[in-house]
Amino acid sequence: MRKTKKVLSVLLVMAFAAAILFTGCGGGTGKTDEATTVGFIYTSSKTDGGYSQAQHNGTMAVEKYFGKKIKTIVAENVAEEKQAVKSTAVNMIDQGAKIIIGTSFGFMDALDELATEYPDVTFLHFSGYKMNDKNFSNYFGAMEEPRYLSGMIAGLMTKTNKLGYVAAYPYTEVQIGINAFALGAQSVNPDVTVSVVYINSWNDPANEKAAAESLLAQGCDIITQHCNSAGPQLAAQEAGAYAVGYNLDNSQVAPKSFLTAPVWHHEKYLIPTIEKIIDGTYVPESYYGTMKDGYVGLAPMTSLVPDDVKKKVEAVQEQMVAGTFSVFVGPIKDNQGNIVVKEGETLDRAGIWKMEYLVQGVTGRDN
Amino acid sequence: MKWFSLKKREEIPAKKAWLIRIVAVVLSVLCAGLVILLLGFHPFVTFGEIIKGALGSKIRLTQTVLKAVPLTITTLGIIIAFKMKFWNIGGEGQIMMGALAASVVALNFPDMPRGLLLLCMGIAAVIGGGLWAFIPAFFKAKMGTNETIFTLMLNYLAIKFVTYLQYGPWRDPGSKGFPKVADFTQNAVLPNVFGLHIGWIIALLLTVAIFLFMNYTKKGYEVSVVGESIDTARYAGMNIQSIIITAMLISGGLCGLTGMIQASAIEKTLTYSLSAGMGFTAIITAWLSRLNALASLFVCIAFAVLLQGGAYIQISMQIPAAVADMIQGILLFFVLSSEFFLQYKVSFHFKKAKGVA
Numbered sequence: 128m129r130k131t132k133k134v135l136s137v138l139l140v141m142a143f144a145a146a147i148l149f150t151g152c153g154g155g156t157g158k159t160d161e162a163t164t165v166g167f168i169y170t171s172s173k174t175d176g177g178y179s180q181a182q183h184n185g186t187m188a189v190e191k192y193f194g195k196k197i198k199t200i201v202a203e204n205v206a207e208e209k210q211a212v213k214s215t216a217v218n219m220i221d222q223g224a225k226i227i228i229g230t231s232f233g234f235m236d237a238l239d240e241l242a243t244e245y246p247d248v249t250f251l252h253f254s255g256y257k258m259n260d261k262n263f264s265n266y267f268g269a270m271e272e273p274r275y276l277s278g279m280i281a282g283l284m285t286k287t288n289k290l291g292y293v294a295a296y297p298y299t300e301v302q303i304g305i306n307a308f309a310l311g312a313q314s315v316n317p318d319v320t321v322s323v324v325y326i327n328s329w330n331d332p333a334n335e336k337a338a339a340e341s342l343l344a345q346g347c348d349i350i351t352q353h354c355n356s357a358g359p360q361l362a363a364q365e366a367g368a369y370a371v372g373y374n375l376d377n378s379q380v381a382p383k384s385f386l387t388a389p390v391w392h393h394e395k396y397l398i399p400t401i402e403k404i405i406d407g408t409y410v411p412e413s414y415y416g417t418m419k420d421g422y423v424g425l426a427p428m429t430s431l432v433p434d435d436v437k438k439k440v441e442a443v444q445e446q447m448v449a450g451t452f453s454v455f456v457g458p459i460k461d462n463q464g465n466i467v468v469k470e471g472e473t474l475d476r477a478g479i480w481k482m483e484y485l486v487q488g489v490t491g492r493d494n
Numbered sequence: 495m496k497w498f499s500l501k502k503r504e505e506i507p508a509k510k511a512w513l514i515r516i517v518a519v520v521l522s523v524l525c526a527g528l529v530i531l532l533l534g535f536h537p538f539v540t541f542g543e544i545i546k547g548a549l550g551s552k553i554r555l556t557q558t559v560l561k562a563v564p565l566t567i568t569t570l571g572i573i574i575a576f577k578m579k580f581w582n583i584g585g586e587g588q589i590m591m592g593a594l595a596a597s598v599v600a601l602n603f604p605d606m607p608r609g610l611l612l613l614c615m616g617i618a619a620v621i622g623g624g625l626w627a628f629i630p631a632f633f634k635a636k637m638g639t640n641e642t643i644f645t646l647m648l649n650y651l652a653i654k655f656v657t658y659l660q661y662g663p664w665r666d667p668g669s670k671g672f673p674k675v676a677d678f679t680q681n682a683v684l685p686n687v688f689g690l691h692i693g694w695i696i697a698l699l700l701t702v703a704i705f706l707f708m709n710y711t712k713k714g715y716e717v718s719v720v721g722e723s724i725d726t727a728r729y730a731g732m733n734i735q736s737i738i739i740t741a742m743l744i745s746g747g748l749c750g751l752t753g754m755i756q757a758s759a760i761e762k763t764l765t766y767s768l769s770a771g772m773g774f775t776a777i778i779t780a781w782l783s784r785l786n787a788l789a790s791l792f793v794c795i796a797f798a799v800l801l802q803g804g805a806y807i808q809i810s811m812q813i814p815a816a817v818a819d820m821i822q823g824i825l826l827f828f829v830l831s832s833e834f835f836l837q838y839k840v841s842f843h844f845k846k847a848k849g850v851a
Contacts, residue, residue, distance in 0.1 A: 166809070202808060204815050208767050210760045214557050214802075218809045221553045232672060236762075256670070299670045327661060327673070480670075 162198040163226065163405050165189070166219030168212065169203045170231035171330045177355035178329065179203065181374040182230045182253070185393025192398050196405070200224065207233025209240070216241050220248055226404055228397070229253065231329070232300075238263065249404050253393075254300065256413075256480075264411035266396050268423040270300075271307035271454045271479065272447050273389035276425050276440050277371040278311025280386055281349040282319050283436045284369060285312075291342030292323040293335055293352040293359045297491065299482055301325075301353050304389075306486045307454050308351060308371075313488060315439065322347060323491035332356035343368055349386075360384050369431065376426035388426045395422045415476050419450040455479060460487040501839045511836055518832030519825075526824040533817055540807060544821075547806025548799040554806065556690055560760070562798035563693040564589075564752045568776035569783065569790045570704045571748030575627075577708065577785050578741050579721040584630065584645025585749045585773025587652035588623040590766070592750020593757040594656055595622025597675065597764040600682035600757075601664075608681040615682060615754050623750015624743040626652060631742030635735040649773065657766040664764070675764045684759040691759035698791075700748065705787035707744075717741045749773065778826060781833065800825065 173183035183201070190199050200222060202215045212234045216227050228251045229238045235255035242250045242263035252258075252265045281290050290312060294301050305323055312319045322345060324338040336358030339350045343366045351371035352359040360381035363370035370381060372388030396414055403409040416422020425444065428437050446452035455474035461467045461484035468474060485491055527537035548558045568585050575582035582588075595618040603611060630644035659675070666676040684691045708714040716737050719727045727734055756768045779797055783790035804818035 200809050200812060202815075206767060206770075208761060208765055208770070210560070210756070210768075210770070213760075214560070214805060215809070217553055217557060218547070218806050221551060221806075222810055236677070296673060298672045 162195060163401075164198045164200060164219075164222060164224040165226040165228065165401065166216065166222075166224040167199060167201045168205050168215055168219075168227065168229045168231075168234060169201065170205060170207060170233070171355060172203050173201060175330065175355055176357050176377070176380065177374045179230070179355075181391050182393060184375075185391070185397055188394035189397050189401065192394070193401070197401065205231075205234075207231055209237045212237035213241060220245055225249065226251065226401060232298075235265075249409065251397075251400065258411050258413055260411055262411070264413060266400075266414035266416070267300075268391060268416040269418065269476075270389055270391075270423050271303050272418045272452075273423050273425040274304045274307035275311035275314075275454045276444055276447070277351060277387055277389055278308035278313075279315050279440050279443065280428065280432060280436055281308070281351065281369075281371060282312030282314070282316035283439065284386070284432070285316070285319060285349050287346050287348045288316065288318045288320065289345070289347045290319060290321045291339065291345070291347030291350040292321055292489075293338045293342070293350065293354055294323050294325050294491075295329045295354050296327060297325055299480060302482050302485060303479055304353050305489060305491075306482065306484075309486050309489050310454060310459070319488065321489045323485070323489060325491065326354060328354070330355040332358045335359055336362045339363060339370075340366070350384075357381060372426070378426070378429050382429075384431075385429055386432050387428045390424055390426045392416075392422055392424060395420060417450070418444075418447045461485060462487050462489050498840060498842045501841070503837055503839050506836055514832050514835055515829070518828045518835075522825045522828030525828070526821045529820060529824065530817070533813075535811065535813060540811065540813070540821075543807045543810055544800070544803030546803075547810060548803040552689075554802065557805075558795070558798045558802040559690055559694055561801045562795050563691075563697045564756055564772055565776060565779060565797060566697040566791055566794040567693075567700055567752045567755070568749050568772050569779045569794055570700055570787055571623075571745045571752075572773075572776045572780040573783070573785045573787060573790060574704065574708070574717065574741050574748070575745040576780055577721050578717045578738065580631070580634065580738065580742060580745075581642040582627065582630075582645050582742070582745055583642055583774075583777065584627065584648045584746075585776050586769045586771070587645070587649035587773070588626045588746040588749035589753040589756070589769040589773055590649075590652040590656050591626040591753070592619035592623035592747075593753030593764055593768055594652075594659075595619050595750065596754035596757055597678075600678045601676065604679040604681065606681065608685075611681050612684060612758070615758060616751060619750040619754030620747035621750070623753060624747035627742040627746020627749070628739065631739045635738045653766055653769070656764060660764065660766050677763045678758065682758055683762055684755065691755070693755040693759055696751075696755065700751075701787055701791045704748075708787060713737070713740065778830070782829060 167186050169179040169182055171179040173179050186199060200219055205211050205215050219227060226249045230253045232254045235252055235257050238250045238252050239257045242259055246262055248262065250263045254267050255265045258264045292305055292308065294305060309321045322342055324342060326334045326338050328334060335354045335356050339359035339362035342350060343362060349369045350359045350363045352373050357377050357380045360370040360372050360377055364381045364384035368384060369386050370384040371386050374388065374390060376388060376390065378385045396416055418424055443452060453473045455468060457468035457472040458466055458470045459468035467484055530537045530540045547554055549555055568589065572582055572585055596615040599615045599618045626648060630641045630648065633639040633644065634641045661673040664675045666674050684693060687695060716732050719732065720734055720737050724734060757764055761768050779790060779793045783793040800822050804822055807813045808815050808818050
């Protein structure tokens with residue numbers, strides 16, 4: 128794995144060279160005394176066409192907003208192991224970073240340790256659940272809302288009534304997304320089923336594509352994903368099927384398959400939070416941004432989505448933006464037939480994040 | 495028609511050997527500098543930043559040492575095997591099995607007194623890594639199997655087995671479905687000495703111990719003889735099978751100990767990625783130190799300087815990770831090829847000595 132990476136990096140270096148020469152960015156050293164240094168740690172490349180690129184879009188929006196008031200430093204391809212994360216963060220702190228933003232779940236324990244070791248530095252962690260009351264907090268978003276909407280599109284557009292889902296791990300966050308997608312699809316098409324393949328990695332382009340191909344071979348005609356790359360979208364395009372992406376608007380990458388994608392707007396959280404940290408008014412919190420907050424959303428639906436489908440989706444979207452629509456409303460059964468949300472019950476954030484089941488109509492397996 | 499030929503050198507004068515090495519380092523720096531320049535960075539500033547980034551402050555020095563510790567111990571293990579010409583490519587797997595064995599102890603006896611628990615973990619790790627090396631050693635000694643393939647394959651077995659545990663039976667129920675083994679208790683974490691986990695003292699002690707073992711003990715001498723010529727060893731009446739197996743138990747045991755140190759002091763749990771390619775990197779450092787334990791200490795520190803300096807310039811100069819890796823690659827390429835030119839003489843046969851492609 129690492130060997131391949133090294134070989135790849137040598138090949139890629141020419142591409143980097145071109146990119147750097149053209150953009151003319153040569154390691155900005157324009158230090159101003161008042162600038163607050165903010166370090167961002169990514170688990171993959173900032174141009175990975177997915178997760179980290181979405182994170183980096185947020186970073187660039189932050190840079191644009193603050194201008195000279197902050198200096199950002201970025202570390203890419205940091206492995207989800209303590210040694211790698213701590214070493215990266217410590218190097219950033221050594222460079223004067225006062226705020227460290229870790230953007231992958233697997234960074235959590237390392238950030239937790241660092242928060243104790245460096246009380247003067249503030250640590251923000253995306254997607255985790257640990258925090259303290261001084262300098263460590265976490266943030267995430269109600270991805271179930273746009274996932275539900277994307278499920279509606281898939282439910283309305285499928286011909287085979289079989290939807291495919293390429294998923295990372297059987298982890299709560301992923302299960303929530305799968306269930307929201309399935310419920311959205313079933314709300315408009317009760318016959319629809321969702322087949323899930325877990326690839327046991329957040330970022331494994333070859334495996335992601337292979338998993339999508341196996342789902343397509345089983346008769347799924349719309350593929351969606353909870354993993355990094357555009358692989359599943361490309362697999363769908365090659366098979367003449369449709370795809371709902373994740374993280375980024377990939378309408379240019381897979382123009383013949385891409386319908387839409389649930390996306391993040393990280394700057395909606397980062398800008399006000401960094402502002403508070405600089406002002407000294409920051410108090411750790413566990414942030415959960417919704418569509419109402421603008422933190423999560425649906426990428427524009429492409430021209431592949433028929434107008435009547437768009438209308439139905441937009442009607443629900445409006446309710447979500449107004450904050451009047453809940454995704455998990457009882458009765459909901461799991462795929463074993465047990466009632467998991469009772470009639471008349473609505474899951475709040477705490478309830479949603481206890482989810483360890485898949486809803487009726489969903490089947491999951493490891494790849 | 496061959497236009498060049500290789501001849502193995504008999505013996506090379508020390509002066510000339512050093513000249514070749516120095517030329518290699520200078521060339522590598524020039525070549526890396528050129529690449530850095532092409533990418534739009536200042537070569538001297540970049541090299542300066544690498545050194546500053548590795549040694550420039552206490553924080554950075556700590557990071558360098560943290561990287562040198564596991565590399566040194568693994569390298570010592572590889573050296574013993576290579577001295578015997580037993581190509582142990584299985585450091586990764588031995589590290590994993592050591593970490594696994596230590597974790598079995600740490601997770602099952604979380605409340606044992608700290609010193610005792612750590613000692614048991616260390617012993618378990620040495621046994622775990624040693625056993626993983628024993629398997630190919632046994633088959634090599636008894637049946638003459640190819641140890642290169644054997645040890646390489648055992649890496650994947652070990653890593654996949656730990657992956658299975660992490661994703662399956664050992665998954666921490668408290669981790670909300672994320673594939674993670676439960677954290678060790680504080681008792682199972684190595685203590686710090688001067689702000690650094692005690693692994694650095696272990697690495698220093700082991701370096702001296704292995705140096706003495708290889709150079710001043712009968713067993714160590716026997717290992718070298720088996721490496722030089724099995725026939726000689728046989729004529730001298732040595733028990734070759736036992737030597738191979740003993741040496742591999744030590745080699746794997748050292749790699750296993752690396753696994754325990756990384757699991758205990760750094761990750762504070764078992765993860766399938768904690769070997770982090772060290773079993774392979776150690777092969778490079780073992781060669782560069784010419785299979786000398788004392789030299790390996792310095793080589794590993796130098797290598798750690800490169801690793802930490804490379805990590806540092808990514809952050810301080812925002813140089814892409816790939817470039818930092820490439821600088822390392824260029825340096826290694828030249829230094830390793832200088833070893834080749836030390837052993838072989840290359841002569842070119844051109845009609846007219848003109849334009850070397």
